[in-house]
Amino acid sequence: MPVHRRAAELTVDVINARRDGLLDHVWAAELITRDPLPVQHRRRVEEVDVNDLEHTMRRLADELHPVFTAPDAGTAAIRLNEVLATVVVQVSVSINEAWAPHLHFDAHHDGLAERLRVNCLVSIATVLADQSGAMRLGECAGEGCRHVFVDFSRSGHQLFCSRRCATRTHVSAHRRRLAIR
Numbered sequence: 001m002p003v004h005r006r007a008a009e010l011t012v013d014v015i016n017a018r019r020d021g022l023l024d025h026v027w028a029a030e031l032i033t034r035d036p037l038p039v040q041h042r043r044r045v046e047e048v049d050v051n052d053l054e055h056t057m058r059r060l061a062d063e064l065h066p067v068f069t070a071p072d073a074g075t076a077a078i079r080l081n082e083v084l085a086t087v088v089v090q091v092s093v094s095i096n097e098a099w100a101p102h103l104h105f106d107a108h109h110d111g112l113a114e115r116l117r118v119n120c121l122v123s124i125a126t127v128l129a130d131q132s133g134a135m136r137l138g139e140c141a142g143e144g145c146r147h148v149f150v151d152f153s154r155s156g157h158q159l160f161c162s163r164r165c166a167t168r169t170h171v172s173a174h175r176r177r178l179a180i181r
């Protein structure tokens with residue numbers, strides 16, 4: 001099953017915002033205006049319960065962070081399955097002109113927060129169920145950086161959350177080698 005990439009990327013943003021202490025009421029309010037969200041919603045910002053969204057995104061970050069930092073895919077799956085057991089999944093097919101056909105997993109009667117949570121959880125499940133067997137959830141190896149990432153690279157050997165962290169780490173390793181000489 002293909003990964004719902006926007007949902008996986010949102011999950012990473014939510015976990016990293018939580019780690020950085022940024023996931024507050026303002027962050028949640030801004031999330032509603034983010035376009036596109038991985039669920040269809042026509043509600044205006046004023047109609048969404050921002051407190052509920054903030055609370056649910058914090059919950060999502062806390063329940064998924066241990067999945068990203070698991071030592072291997074098997075452990076990650078055990079941790080994720082405990083979380084998946086708590087959600088109600090309702091599958092629907094989305095076909096519209098804006099996006100390639102894809103599946104949604106949220107129950108339409110749920111609020112925006114829970115619908116986002118369910119789609120994020122399923123997107124991470126599909127990343128873990130990667131046919132190649134590669135563990136594509138990780139935590140950045142950059143010095144002082146604890147951001148998580150989903151590895152969308154072909155090889156599946158990503159170590160850093162960003163090019164910036166990779167460059168920074170390689171430069172400081174190079175400097176250390178020069179200092180030793």
Ligand SMILES: [Zn+2]
Nearest residue numbers: 140145161165
């Ligand atoms: Zn990093």
